[in-house]
Amino acid sequence: MEGKLQPASELAIARTVLANERTxxxxxxxxxxxxxxxxxxxxxFGHPAYEIVGIILIVISTVILFV
Numbered sequence: 001m002e003g004k005l006q007p008a009s010e011l012a013i014a015r016t017v018l019a020n021e022r023t024x025x026x027x028x029x030x031x032x033x034x035x036x037x038x039x040x041x042x043x044x045f046g047h048p049a050y051e052i053v054g055i056i057l058i059v060i061s062t063v064i065l066f067v
Contacts, residue, residue, distance in 0.1 A: 027064065034061035 038057025
């Protein structure tokens, strides 16, 4: 039985894989939300303060996505 995993070990590996996928999807959702919020502020409001905040959010979203 050295080469085979026990059922409990297989379930633990499956849980770990699913948890990693869930974490990756949460990070992508956060990056997309920041990007859309920043693009919305930058595009639809003409005030310079909103444009600066929009640019900052877009930069933050790219950092979140690539880190």
